[in-house]
Ligand SMILES: Nc1ncnc2c1ncn2[C@@H]1O[C@H](COP(=O)(O)OP(=O)(O)OP(=O)(O)O)[C@@H](O)[C@H]1O
């Protein structure tokens with residue numbers, strides 16, 4: 025792996041649906057912001073999560089500061105296309121002529137992946153964006169990728185377009201996108217998983233596809249939701265010694281059954297952690313399951329510090 029997370033400019037977070045991708049984006053974003061990086065979390069046309077962890081309303085298409093040095097944006101296809109069109113065509117009037125033309129609209133609706141390509145294009149532009157003095161506007165862009173299969177198709181779009189058209193302005197644009205995605209100096213894709221059967225299967229598959237299809241440099245495997253190690257040998261031995269008490273009071277038996285279930289679950293998790301360690305050759309970071317009633321800033325803060333500890 026070439027240098028660390030904090031040296032990257034384009035950080036992608038990918039994984040199965042519901043495993044905690046948005047949570048990790050927020051935690052990584054907070055970590056980068058604290059390290060002095062002007063960071064933006066890019067959510068792709070989805071129900072926003074990032075601002076809510078920080079007690080802020082939706083950001084929409086205008087980057088909103090959600091923490092000191094940390095911003096978020098929800099990239100939507102219409103404003104992204106509008107912005108892109110204006111950038112290339114310079115004049116609103118010409119833009120309207122070209123893009124608000126019915127045939128063009130139909131074309132955009134018909135070409136599969138066109139909307140997604142525009143989302144990726146905007147994220148790419150965040151990386152390219154410069155101030156008047158020529159400095160990057162953003163030190164780090166964190167992309168909250170769509171779940172597994174959709175994520176792979178999205179990140180593959182630049183290659184797909186290049187396969188059908190190798191020349192012209194569109195090709196130059198997507199070639200630059202592909203080059204960014206495959207550049208180990210700037211880009212790092214992190215996988216998020218859970219120590220459970222289906223997420224582990226998908227993670228192994230996704231990890232292989234990132235190499236074979238996408239060729240995007242990988243960083244960390246973040247294993248989310250790991251239970252605390254509750255019971256060592258001594259505690260396990262103790263659990264078997266409560267028969268007399270259980271016989272006297274059924275509630276004790278039920279309480280012990282709960283504890284045994286937790287211990288059993290942790291043992292299952294260990295099996296999946298071992299499988300991930302065998303099958304995914306990446307530095308793995310275990311993120312604890314947080315037993316909190318409100319999963320908000322405090323949870324993100326805890327996870328962020330855990331990630332920072334593990335990475336340094
Ligand atoms: N370490 C954790 N401990 C406890 N709960 C967690 C943890 N990580 C995530 N969660 C819970 O799981 C929810 C879903 O996480 P998150 O939104 O990050 O998943 P996701 O992968 O982005 O989902 P989607 O695929 O739907 O975008 C969080 O809102 C939070 O309530």
Ligand SMILES: [Mg+2]
Nearest residue numbers: 045046073168
């Ligand atoms: Mg999400």
